Amino acid sequence: MHRLTTSNGLNMPALGLGTWPMLGTECTQAVQQALDLGYRHIDTATAYNNEAAVGEALRTSSVPREQIHLTTKVWHDRLAPSALRQSFDDSLRALQTDYVDLFYLHWPTPDMDLGRTLDALAELHQQGKARAIGVANFPLGLLRQAIEQHGAPLSAIQVEYHVLLGQQPLLHYARQHDLVLTAYTPLARGRAAEQAVIVDIARKHGVLPSQVALKWLLDQEAVAAIPKAAGRANQLANLQSANVPLDAEDRRQIAALPKNQRVVNPDFAPDWDA
Template sequence: MASPLDLPPVGLGTMGIDDPDVIATALDLGYRHLDTAQIYGTEDVVGEGLARSAVPREDVTIATKVWADSLAPDDVRRTTAESLDRLGLESVDLLYVHRPVETYDPDETLPAFDDRRDAGTIRAVGVSNFSRAELETAQAVLDAPIAAHQVEFHPLFQPDDLLAHAREHGYPLVAYSPLANGRAREIDAVVDIAENHNATPEAVCLAWLAAKEGVVTIPKASSAAHLRANLDAQDLELDPAERERIDAIERTDELFPE
């Protein structure tokens, strides 16, 4: 079953952003996917930025995540309401299970997410940092289709098995930390390709991800220049050999393990 969401190739990750004007600027530049989470402490910033922008609410996909200590059913209901209050919204487009650890129990947690969808407070259910086995369990329990799976994905960590699952089941893989947590300029292949295109290593990382079928990405940026550069990166075209060279990078450097 296909995802109910149509996510743009490049969205905005908001962890660490503390100025609502950054959000408003991003929207004015063309961002239409804003990603936050309860644990980030930025839901109020995202909500205020959205309120300051002239971009209509219905044109923007707003995603947030329930943290691992709040995945019991009553806590899902309570914290989702608190998230909506901080965001200043009646509903969000995408609500993720942030990590399937601590209070996560698929048979208890996931029906609570379905319940939020049935109640109209969320449009779609997502998961984040799941293994393939955890994805298959979630699919068996959920009434709703998995609308997105958010995972760490960059040249130094390439979860191809999870991408294969996403493609097989018709939902997008949402790549976080696409710039390898600031290490894009330390990856020789990426630097070489950037020089060939008179581009930045960061732009090459984003272009490489944007070229992958079924992948969207959510780099964080705060300045207008970096916000614009990340959007523009999706227009950088890497040739097949360049993409294959990045695909072949040793991929053992997971920056945010459980």
């Protein structure tokens, strides 16, 4: 699996394992299994309530910690600097590690002090406790503020992105500023694999529709994807999506799909067009 790097310290496999909403033993076993299969990128968050389960998988895995890219996130109720630092320390403890490879602000809030929050995030980066830092669920206007007004040394932005939801303005900006865009919900919670166009392309290549949808993302410059998968067959299929040979006609057909179908839109979400 190819890796994505940035000048601000990111060095991340393009395909990772998303762990929401897995909990407890199921989560631990899924992460252990993924590492055994060859995954080297694990994504979790405080709000998933599974950091301890992920940490147990890391502790018991034969894969050395330094070979695993580990991402976690701070929840939006802990964005004040002291609360953010405490949340980060709690995450390290749960994950049984002394650093994470990427640490995100999980969601923005209307009343956060963006400058102070980003300074606290940057401090963790400077101390080496977070090898790279990023923001999740930031619309383009807020991402521009973070980088252009506050000079935050970000390496990544994580947002919903898949064959049914376009993110071109955000992706263009990310590439201009040496950020990786990580696609969460990359299969649109099953909807991507149900599209007739995707099914036909999969049939043509003798692969699964989910593999087509993932390869469409992984073929794009500066894009990573973190599909959740608990079972061995699905984990393996996602890993093998890197081998799907999409051609220009496949990409043209996928481009013609509607790109306005957002799956994740909680009541605290920002104005996506801001």
